[in-house]
Amino acid sequence: MSNMAAKNPLETQVKDVKMIGPRRAEQLARLKLYTVHDLLYHFPREYMDRSQLISPFDRHSGEIVTVLGKVISSQENKTRKKLTITKAVMECTRGVFYAVWFNQFHIKKLLKPGTRLYISGKLNNSFGNHEIQVQDYEIITGDSDSIHAGRIVPVYPSTSGVSQRMLRTFVHAALEQWYLSYREFLPRRLLDKEGLMVLPEALKQVHFPDTRALAEQARRRFIFEELFLFQLQLALLRRNIMRVKKKHSYGVISELINKYIAGLGFSLTAAQSRVVDEIMTDMDSPYPMNRLLQGDVGSGKTVVAVLTLLRAVENGLQGALMAPTEVLAEQHYLSLNRSLSPLGVQVALLSGGMPVKERRALLEQIATGKISIIVGTQALLQGDVEFKKLAVVIIDEQHRFGVRQRASLQEKGVYPDLLIMTATPIPRTLSMTVYGDLDISVIDALPPGRQPVRTYYVAPGELPRVFIFVARQVAEGRQAYVVCPLVEESEKLDLQAAVDLYQQLVEGELRGCRVALLHGRMKRSEKELVMQQFRAGQVDVLVSTTVIEVGVDVPNASVMVIVDADRFGLAQLHQLRGRVGRGGGQAHCILSARLRSREAAERIKAMKASQDGFYLAEKDLQIRGPGDMAGVRQSGMPEFRLANIIRDRDLLRSARRWAMALISKDPELRAGEYHLLRLTLERYNKENSNFYHIG
Numbered sequence: 001m002s003n004m005a006a007k008n009p010l011e012t013q014v015k016d017v018k019m020i021g022p023r024r025a026e027q028l029a030r031l032k033l034y035t036v037h038d039l040l041y042h043f044p045r046e047y048m049d050r051s052q053l054i055s056p057f058d059r060h061s062g063e064i065v066t067v068l069g070k071v072i073s074s075q076e077n078k079t080r081k082k083l084t085i086t087k088a089v090m091e092c093t094r095g096v097f098y099a100v101w102f103n104q105f106h107i108k109k110l111l112k113p114g115t116r117l118y119i120s121g122k123l124n125n126s127f128g129n130h131e132i133q134v135q136d137y138e139i140i141t142g143d144s145d146s147i148h149a150g151r152i153v154p155v156y157p158s159t160s161g162v163s164q165r166m167l168r169t170f171v172h173a174a175l176e177q178w179y180l181s182y183r184e185f186l187p188r189r190l191l192d193k194e195g196l197m198v199l200p201e202a203l204k205q206v207h208f209p210d211t212r213a214l215a216e217q218a219r220r221r222f223i224f225e226e227l228f229l230f231q232l233q234l235a236l237l238r239r240n241i242m243r244v245k246k247k248h249s250y251g252v253i254s255e256l257i258n259k260y261i262a263g264l265g266f267s268l269t270a271a272q273s274r275v276v277d278e279i280m281t282d283m284d285s286p287y288p289m290n291r292l293l294q295g296d297v298g299s300g301k302t303v304v305a306v307l308t309l310l311r312a313v314e315n316g317l318q319g320a321l322m323a324p325t326e327v328l329a330e331q332h333y334l335s336l337n338r339s340l341s342p343l344g345v346q347v348a349l350l351s352g353g354m355p356v357k358e359r360r361a362l363l364e365q366i367a368t369g370k371i372s373i374i375v376g377t378q379a380l381l382q383g384d385v386e387f388k389k390l391a392v393v394i395i396d397e398q399h400r401f402g403v404r405q406r407a408s409l410q411e412k413g414v415y416p417d418l419l420i421m422t423a424t425p426i427p428r429t430l431s432m433t434v435y436g437d438l439d440i441s442v443i444d445a446l447p448p449g450r451q452p453v454r455t456y457y458v459a460p461g462e463l464p465r466v467f468i469f470v471a472r473q474v475a476e477g478r479q480a481y482v483v484c485p486l487v488e489e490s491e492k493l494d495l496q497a498a499v500d501l502y503q504q505l506v507e508g509e510l511r512g513c514r515v516a517l518l519h520g521r522m523k524r525s526e527k528e529l530v531m532q533q534f535r536a537g538q539v540d541v542l543v544s545t546t547v548i549e550v551g552v553d554v555p556n557a558s559v560m561v562i563v564d565a566d567r568f569g570l571a572q573l574h575q576l577r578g579r580v581g582r583g584g585g586q587a588h589c590i591l592s593a594r595l596r597s598r599e600a601a602e603r604i605k606a607m608k609a610s611q612d613g614f615y616l617a618e619k620d621l622q623i624r625g626p627g628d629m630a631g632v633r634q635s636g637m638p639e640f641r642l643a644n645i646i647r648d649r650d651l652l653r654s655a656r657r658w659a660m661a662l663i664s665k666d667p668e669l670r671a672g673e674y675h676l677l678r679l680t681l682e683r684y685n686k687e688n689s690n691f692y693h694i695g
Ligand code: ADP
Pocket: 266, 267, 268, 269, 272, 295, 296, 297, 298, 299, 300, 301, 302, 303, 423, 447, 448, 551, 553, 555, 582
């Protein structure tokens, strides 16, 4: 072995790999490959089987062939369109054929007569000739190991400028020099029980597999490795939170909570009661609550949140409720204030646009404890806000934010009970593993009397008929939403489309109705006014961009029309639909779209098929893949290199079991056999600290 092999691949720059100079290193940096380790953990996206040579003489045009040939002659031509075409006459055991390269300026001088090379590419048989448009080739020089052809070859994720051939060559060189300096860090027993390939071998096989089956085994090892480290991180995180006792405690449940429940006008559903019990038990514990409350749109999470806050209030402590947007914070504030001020509870809204003076006065009241419940956005816990005795923090719809927030609060020595609420439907099958650091409560049933929302699909041309239907509903005393998408890239255009539609409706189908427009560019006070009027029933139809997405609660609204529904994700569509059907009576959701893609069609189909957010989440994952799902990304999962939490859910589960067992047995990984694992985990934590703060 060379000296190089003694060095640590984690600390060795790619430019120290044979053949990689500073310029190449720069190109690799574009793929975020800086060290030898980065390069070796840059796994193939797929493989091409070039182990069997396929002769051009047996195949049809358009097929991919791989052949070993010898150059007879070659020539280079430039076309008027500045295309360089290099053409070689080649021979193989079966006869003569042609190989063609486009814009490969350096190739001509390599194609000396007599040179032997592997060629793979697309076959074009015409005029009795066999011509291969070369996709990949490898010149055989003496005893060199063939890596580009004549075997199963790796295909890497790449960007322009970094060719497959280059990557393959570099990875191969790096492997030869360094693979033996990798030592297995997974515990022996785990490897045996799970039947996982050992690290150095897996590195070789994942890049240059001897067979397809070995490639799969190698990949399985790395998938497990990723999931296992992820689960170890969660298990440790959880343990760290549970280690510090909180500084506050609560008395027995009393007056205030009972009064609030008595004033609700409905009784809690069984699911709500169960969840409240779980929360109260957490609050009684000496360690901070660390709980995720999952519940579909309209399942009644707000009541649960209020009860949690009241537990703090009745013990002379404070609570904070945070929403993702100002509009939602305002709405939470209004509803909290409406139900709590009669009980003598002081609720305040701390909003971004507040005049300095007003803000200062409010901060003063928070600091002295005069205000018990503070509602706001993320800004609430940042900067200059000082609480007298903050005991409960509730975060609506922002999981990742919640996790960070907890970390930064703990740094300040505050250990509140944390409840994160989400309708972002991480499929139930996954929540345990994805939210491995949190306890989970699920409200799994809607309040009684809700009818499923009737869901229809219409082509855009049918919209006028839809609006006539809307007008009829309004005539019957109901209200409606018309939602147009607003995407950041084309915000201006979209906004104009919404304004145009509003004009059209006011002058057309909805002439007799009170129609209002709501969009994100409006002033806060304007938005507030419109929402107020809609809530109060002074506006019949709200034409809106997606600002109403989450949390808006107007029980009398019975119709949701979504224009260009193909531009929304499934989770969003479901959220929007959840805005109607909150009161009695039949509600309707009309999805209008041009179905330009298969995905769009499948989303609409799923919406018609189900009202269950968790089912839809599962579908969403299937349709789009987990990397794309907003909810999953928000959940704070790292981006995996190879793992796919849906496809690999069995591995995920066993990785979790191993991680939990290990951490409960040896939380610091002190045993000698875990030494390498501990080092690996420390590095993993550092690399993924943007997802989770590790205390
Ligand atoms: P979400 O979980 O989406 O935040 P909300 O808390 O906004 O749902 O509740 C949706 C609606 O259901 C509200 O109008 C609320 O008053 C009502 N609600 C909540 N719990 C019950 C219940 N147990 N029985 C009847 N209605 C309920």
